[in-house]
Amino acid sequence: MNAESITDDPDMKNATAALIRAAKRARKIAQQTETAIVVVRNGQLVREAPYTVTAEQEKKPLSE
DSSP states (O other): OOHHHHHHOHHHHHHHHHHHHHHHHHHHHHHHHTOOEEEEETTEEEEEOOOOOOHHHHHSOTTO
16 A cells, blocks of 8 residues: 555545544543543653643644
């Protein structure tokens, strides 16, 4: 599969948005259940305490 065929695939076009939605939902659930989440930072697995998701954060993409 080459890069051009990946960008033409409708599922791949929507994958980034779906992953961002899933990450936001996971953080929200972690906050509600007081459960840590695990993320990769600088190649290391790190446990993070959930934080309160504000309405403003909800609108921003995770990449910012």
